[in-house]
Amino acid sequence: MDTYHFTRDIRHETGYDLVIAGGGPGGCGAAISAARQGARVLLVEASGCLGGMGSSGLVAAWSHMSNGKHSVIGGLMLELVETMYDRGFIAPTYDERFWTTIHNRGLGFNAEGYKLLLDELCRASGVEVRFFTRVLDAEVTDHTVNGIILHNVEGFSFVETPTVIDATGDAILTHACGAAIRRAGQDTPNIMPPTLCSLQTGIDYKVFNRGLQQEAVDRALADGFFSQPDRHVPGLFRSGEHFATLNAGHLFDADALDTASLSEAMCQGRRLAWEYNEFFRKYVPGCERMELVTTAALLGVRESRRIVGEAELTADDYRARRTFPDQIAIYCKQTDIHVYAPTPEEYARYHKEFEEADLLQPGEYYGLPYGILVPKDWKNLWVAGRCCSSDLKVNGAIRDQPACIMMGQAAGTAAVQALRTGQQANTLNTQTLVKSLRDQGANLP
Ligand SMILES: Cc1cc2nc3c(=O)[nH]c(=O)nc-3n(C[C@H](O)[C@H](O)[C@H](O)COP(=O)(O)OP(=O)(O)OC[C@H]3O[C@@H](n4cnc5c(N)ncnc54)[C@H](O)[C@@H]3O)c2cc1C
Known part of the structure; x- marks a missing residue:
């Protein structure tokens, strides 16, 4: 060098x-x-x-x-979730049982x-x-x-x-x-892929059923809908009254410690966000009018x-x-x-x-x-x-x-x-x- x-x-x-x-x-x-x-x-x-x-x-x-x-939480974490809840920043489907008694479930919140x-x-x-x-x-x-x-x-x-x-x-x-x-990648042949998450709105929560996402992914794959055959789609997660976070589109082979790769992953992630938006509109009931609001400013790096x-x-x-x-x-x-x-x-x-x-x-x-x-x-x-x-x-x-x-x-x-x-x-x-x-x-x- x-x-x-x-x-x-x-x-x-x-x-x-x-x-x-x-x-x-x-x-x-x-x-x-x-x-x-x-x-x-x-x-x-x-x-x-x-x-x-x-x-x-x-x-x-x-x-x-x-x-x-x-x-299992306490201290500042407990204070954060309780305060977010009191101020209406936790998505409507969740309440205090999600951090006190319900077994192993997450909850969505308003990022703003x-x-x-x-x-x-x-x-x-x-x-x-x-x-x-x-x-x-x-x-x-x-x-x-x-x-x-x-x-x-x-x-x-x-x-x-x-x-x-x-x-x-x-x-x-x-x-x-x-x-x-x-x-x-030091001890494994590949790096666990990142995902560029996005914010989506226009979902009809009276109809949308998160449990049906995988079946829709499989149907779309059979139709050759996706540009890459990724069966692992964590999917939509409700994070507000009218919106959801979308975690979909693995960026295979992206390396967060290589700037060229990171830059390419951001562009690819934005492209995939539109592709998944289209997929949800076409295949998932309740998402026919789903709209992509924004993609994240930071790449979702796992490793x-x-x-x-x-x-x-x-x-x-x-x-x-x-x-x-x-x-x-x-x-x-x-x-x-x-x-x-x-x-x-x-x-x-x-x-x-x-x-x-x-x-x-x-x-x-x-x-x-x-x-x-x-x-x-x-x-x-x-x-x-x-x-x-x-x-x-x-x-x-x-x-x-x-x-x-x-x-x-x-x-x-x-x-x-x-x-x-x-x-x-x-x-x-x-x-x-x-x-x-x-x-x-x-x-x-
Ligand atoms: C796609 C995806 C989905 C996930 N889903 C969930 C989930 O459902 N629930 C959950 O609890 N967790 C989830 N996680 C995990 C979790 O979000 C992250 O692992 C966690 O946020 C890591 O926290 P951190 O403080 O280590 O780093 P980060 O959250 O990455 O924060 C690091 C901060 O440091 C700043 N920074 C970086 N470099 C510099 C620098 N040189 N100088 C100054 N600032 C700098 C960045 O801007 C950033 O704000 C997910 C992660 C990914 C990638």
Whole structure:
């Protein structure tokens, strides 16, 4: 590779206790929790709103929050869902049973309501949010981050900080720090495909039956309707009175860590959104007048980078429903590895895995240990969200938003503890952390 050496003096900023890269579920969970505990928090977000996949990605749905016997969420996540419900931002078909008693079901929400609430909560807790600002790099010495390099419309700046959280989903900051990473496709022949989600309106909910989607997909495939024979269509998910989120159109072979591939995937995703809109109009009762409102600003990436952490959550832990003395959250979503290619073999593999999946029974859950948030040997760096340390299979369970928000709350609280006690991320006293999370209402049996 040809290289160019770039040097210049840039703005130097100080005065923060914690800088967080990325304002998705992991980053917001961390920022609000740390700021409420008195930390001076800078939250750096590349887009113009908070929420990450839940807003810019139009994944306006929270997965499982109850295991059928009890809720698995607590703390900030519980506060978010209750507040969204009270303010009418949860879609009409859902109520509190979906996070207290109903077994393993998600719920849809209004992405604009979510953005508004996150703005308000950040403002109320004193988080400084910097939109349209990208974390580019970091200066590190001996597994310690001294500060990070940002860029926005004002130019570059170096922000000195004693603690840092990477909540970029793609582990952009951790990778820039030189910490060990697992890259998508490293251990598998292909990368799990992303999807560009979209917002749809004009659905007649008196007629529409989500259970009939698959049968319609099979009919359309038999007619040769689709440009790619993708049988795995998660489909429409009600997210408001008159609208729905559409999760359809796998972007096979797209690599979120390759800009050319990512760019191509966005164009392909927009094309597929129109194709699926047409499919629903033609084949699914109640969708005859369905209209595509918008596609997402962010590609729905399922797999890019996962850190190598102090601990790793594995499929064995999932199968054993393992709990941990230092667990920072519990969760109950099943593993979910999407098809890697639109081939009959892949669908057979997917269905077999899904049918034989070790689904959690009522009352079951597994724990998320603290060490999955800490890049191995790092002293003042944490991650929160999809890029946590987990094998691919179990990542398909805990990358979902409720788990990411709970990881965020734990990472933010751990950073505050480190600031107050001088402890390091990789040797933090986890008994103190767990107590502190419980004091904040975390659901840690
Ligand atoms: C198609 C699809 C469907 C899904 N369905 C569901 C579902 O039904 N229910 C559910 O709960 N979960 C679902 N998920 C999973 C979930 O949405 C994500 O895994 C989760 O949002 C990850 O949270 P995160 O905080 O790690 O990252 P993200 O949500 O990706 O947020 C990362 C944020 O960081 C910002 N960022 C990135 N790089 C930088 C940078 N360098 N500097 C500054 N900011 C940066 C981004 O703009 C973004 O706002 C789905 C995911 C996909 C892709």
